[in-house]
Amino acid sequence: MTTEITSLRLEYGSATPFVGVERPRISWKTATDVPDWEQASAELSWTTDGVESFATVAGRESVLVAWPFAALSPRRSGVLRVRTTGTDGARSVWSDPVAVTGGMLAPGEWRAAFIGLAAPERPAHPLLVRREFEVDGDVRAATLYATAEGVYQLEVNGRGVDDQVLKPGWTSYQYRLIHETTDVTRHVRRGRNALGAAVAGGWFTERYGFQGNARTFYGEQPAVAAQLVVEYVDGRVQTVVTGPDWSATGDGEIVTSGIYVGEHVDARRREAGWSAPGFDDSAWQPVSVHEGSVEPEARSGPVARRIEELAVREVLTSPSGATLLDFGQNVVGRLRITVSGEAGQEIVLRHAEVLEFGELGTRPLRLADATDRYVLAGAGVETWEPAFTFHGFRYVQVDGWPGELDPADIVAVVVHSDMERTGWFRSSDPLLDRFHENVVWGMRGNFLYLPTDCPQRDERLGWTGDIQVFAPAATYLFDAGGLLASWLRDLLLEQRGGAGVPFVVPDVLGSAAMPAAAWGDAATVVPSVLYERYADRGVLEAQLDSMRGWVDQVLEIAGGRHLWEGRFQFGDWLDPDAPSDRPAHAKTDADIVASAYLYRSTRLLAEAAGVLGRHELADRYAAEAEVVRRAWLDEYVTPAGRIVSDAQTAYALAIMFDLETDPIRLEMMGDRLAGLVRRDGYRIGTGFVGTPLVTDALTRTRHDDAASRLLLQTENPSWLYPVTMGATTVWERWDSMLEDGTINPGEMTSFNHYALGAIADWLHRRVAGLAPAEPGYRRIRVAPVPLRGLDHAETEHETPFGRARVAWSADAGQITVSATVPPNTRAEVLLPGRSETFEVGSGQHRWTLDDSRDDHRTVELGLHSSLAAIVEDREAYETVVAVLDAADPEWSRTFRRHTQWVEERRLSEAFLLGAPNLESRVESALDELNGRRRR
Structure with missing residues (x-):
């Protein structure tokens, strides 16, 4: 019997020794072949400055354990170890040591100014900055702190300092800015040294807004701030900071760069050695200097990196003669090309997620140009990858390639936040497995420093509603705690001054003044999910004021009726029956959704207060929640359990949010929900709100077969319909692409949204059964x-x-x-x-x-059978559909989509106003099926 520590980490984990807080929480995992093993105690060892200290943890605690030693200080290092003792009395060996260094700065220690171009020629002008400095002794350690109003990459003596991309990411810049902490000891040498940074606008200078109202939110020009702390062996400390003694140029190889527009690089303007000592920068200009609006703080969430590379799957020629590359997977990132040609030759790379009639489908991108341009230097083989942009794409149109294109010379570089994969699902259905893989890829593409709605068009925003429904799936699939906790801090900051929870975080749309249910409820739901999945009590403590602010605001709106009524709502967004230009026009009334979420958030707040020992607060909000629950039932539910919005989402809300607690009426609601699902031919009838709940509600009320038919449906609308259309990520709309291969005519159409993939959490918890x-x-x-x-x-x-x-x-x-x-x-x-x-x-x-599952096969079916009996029998339904498809595919599609599959109507009635001369063919086909079953 062996017992060993397989994992020891601090807070949310880090790829470097740097930790951004003074008292990081500690977690460890034990592996053993001892059955029923439980930890009786653990011993922690901390060695710093040659002195070892010990602390004992009694009991089973091994997750986010409080730091038991003296607080970390900036740049001070140590080594942490742990060993455990089980209830069997056996002790593990010590874990492998984990190096830990304080990655924060002391209060007031940040001295760097932001520097940029003194006289930029245009908005969002990319730039290079540099400065040389002298090192006059042996270096013990060199630590670089840096951030930007924009995105940046730093070099020391001509070498990049890390493999991160798009630093420092996107936060609510006016309230919170992140600095990176990097060990650059190996880059710094005795004598002359140089620091250089390439900077572009990124999210800071981007224009946000829709329908011609886009505007710059943060600033017109990028800037960078850096602070290098050199610690000498003899105890001296030298600090090099950005300031007026730096030089800048706007004439570097990056001509233009933007998140939406893409990147334009002219390699003929490349200046070799610009970040190395001895470079002649006499033609460069003095920098502009300004103080930042906030003092940067150390990173707590994961960094973004190049995670994977994909080769070209196929080279295509479009009907117009364009060269198209298919990478076989909808990804987020950019291309890396290797090419040679004449100086001045321009290569144009246009990105899109889908093809339409064989051409690049760019209409869904709206105003995002999503185009990279590279002008060759003409100096032999050149390799290039954009530095400060990203795209969502599966297909790329290549124009201007010199000579014959070898697909091996172009690869897709996948970029996203570097999170550990933690969840997997497999089944006997290959379409279902592909759907789950699509959910994974959708999350990868939309977790780039923050959880976004889509990665390709002129949006890419942190929509609160999307992550509110997807958080349970996200925290299962990846270790997303650090990223989401960081994002929640911005959500709290956006509520400053009594503002509500905005539609998007960071709130570049100015949306905090208009609360919306299921979107603003991210303030209560996401922290609750992080506590449920990671036992992160700290995130509840950090977000309790945010949770209270949201609930108090909506309770005030609800007033004496205790119902949220009549205000703006997104409602059950993108109900499949909503017109393409009216995505909020759902079957379930928006007031029903709003008040249901008011109950849920108030109850979650009460539960969070209870966890934190705030019992008076917990009791107060629990009582408020109960009043809202009763008001909802009294207003919207009949004594027979019928909800006034007789739609799938309404019943799913009542069941899954525990609005209905009476067992008899709960059973009625489950029966009605199953009936509605069957009536609709086991096609999905829910939008963003109902989709994560509907199958859960069915299995909770013991309608497993209805849940199965809904899950495995391949007709439009359904989860698997996009898979049959070749989707490799989850779509924004159930029919982002129509059956004829045309793109949905709506203005808002994305092929990479994770919200409708939130059902993956139910696949994990209920279908496979791990929760x-x-x-x-x-x-x-x-x-x-x-x-x-x-x-x-x-x-x-x-x-x-x-x-x-x-x-x-x-x-x-x-x-x-x-x-x-x-x-x-x-x-x-x-x-x-x-x-x-x-x-x-x-x-x-x-x-x-x-196996107690009943196959429910009906022996005798015919024109006399009810439509409900036909659709409940998968084989019979497919038999009928096959006849209709063969006779008239278009009429068959309409028949399947719009027929109400109910007990009260016979199959023969369905043909009274439909296609002639099909009754006999259908009856013959069903007779043949009956015969096979009798045999």
Whole structure:
């Protein structure tokens, strides 16, 4: 029997030793082959300046444990180790040491000014800045702190200092700016040295807004600030900061650069050695100097990097004769090209997510040009990749390539925040697995320093509604805690002065004055998810004022009726029946959505206050929540359990938000929801709000078959329809591309949005059956729901305690369930078809039981059968559809989409106003099916 520490990290993890807080919380994972292992205690060792200190943690705590040593100070380093003792008395060996260095600056220590071009010729003018300095002794350490109003890359003595991209990312710049902390000791040498930075506008100078109202929000020109601290062996400290003694030029190789427009580089303007000592910068100009609006703070979230490279899948020629590259996957990033040609030859790279009639589909990009331009220097083989932009694309049109294009000379560089992958899902259905992979790629593309809605058009904003619904899936798929906690800090800052929660964070649209349900509720939902998934009590503490501010604002709006009524709402955004130009026009009334979210947020606030020991506050908001709940039921629900908006989202809200607690009416609501799903032919009938909830509500009310049919539907609208159309990410609209291959005519159409992929969380928790039973997965719930239509499903998740896994498979009338429970945790288990739960400890577990799933096949079906009976029988439905498709595909599509599949109507009635002479063909096909079944 062996026990060892497999992971030791601080706060949210970091790829460098630098930690941005004085007292970072500590987490570790234990691996052991001892069954039912639990930690009895842990011992922490901290060695700094040659002195080792120890601290003991009693009990099972191993996740986000408070720092027990003296506070870290800037640039001071140490080594952290841990070892554990189990309840069996056995002790692990010490973990591998983890180097830790204070990455913050002391209060008031930031001395660097922001420098830029003194006389820029145009808005958002890219620039280079430089300064030389002398090092006159042996260097013990050199630490570089830097940030920008824009995006930047620093070089020391002609070499880049790190592999990050688009630093420092995007925060609410007027309130919070991030500085990077980089160890550049190996770059600095005795004698003459040089610091240089390339800077572009990025998000800082971008123009934001829609319908011709775009404007610059932060500033017209980029600037950079840097502070190099050189510590000598003899104890001296030298500090080099940006200021008036630096030089700048706007005549570098980057001619223009923007997030939306792309990057234009003229390699003929490249100045070799510009960031190295000895470069002649006499033609450069003095810099402009200004103080920043806020003092930069150390990074807490993950950095963005080049994560992966994709080769060209296929070279295509469009009908117009253009050369198109297909990378086989919709990605976010940019291209790297290797090329040779004559000086002055310009290569133009135009990016898009889809093709339409064989040509690049650029209309969904709106005003985003998404075009990179490279002018060759003509000096042999040249390799180039844009530095300060990114695109969302699968296809690229290449114009101006010199000579014959070799696809090996162009690669797609995938860029996103560097988060650890933590969640996986697999099943027996390849389309479902591809859909889940699409969800993963959609998250990768939209987690670039903050959670955005889309990565390709003139938007790319941190929409609160999107991450509110997607946060549970995000925190399962990747270790997203650091990124989301950082983003939540900006959300709180945007609420300053009593402002509401904006539609987007950072709020470049000025939207905080107009609260909207399901969007503003990100203030309560996202912190609650981070606590549930990571046991991060600290994020609740940090965001409690934000949560209260949001709930108090909406409670005041609700007034004495305790209902949020009559105000602007997005509602169940992008209901599939909404007109393409009216995406908020949903079947579920927006007031029903708004007041349901008011209850949910008020209850989440009460629960957060309880976790934090604020019991008086918890009781007050729990009472408020109950008043809102009763008001919602009284206003919108009949005694028979019918909701006045008789639509899928309304019932899903009532069921999943626990608005209805009476078991009888809850059963009625579940029955009605299942009936609506069947009536619609098991096609999706929900938008952003209802989509994450509808299958959950069905399985919660024991309508597993309806959930299965809805999940595995491939007709439009459905989750799998885009997969059948070749999608490799989740679309914004259910029909972003129509069946004929044309792009949806709506002004707002994206092929990379993660909101409708939020159902992935249900795939993990319910279909495969792995969920947290206590915050941070300290107790795990194993409760798979084997759906008809699947033969097996499995999921794995890297919990804060280690890898957990649940899988089930059906074969020969039996279902086998297996589970891996990480050390130091326990699991509550509910097996399929059973009503009682039981508990197991850590280790490997396996159970076999009879397959109780009923195939529900009807033996005799015909024109006399109800439409409900036909659609409930997948084989019968497909038999009918095959006849209709063969006779008239267009009429068949209309019939399938608009028929109400209800008990009260016979199949024969469906043809009364439809296609003639089909009844006999349908009846013959069903007779043949009946015959096969009898045999």
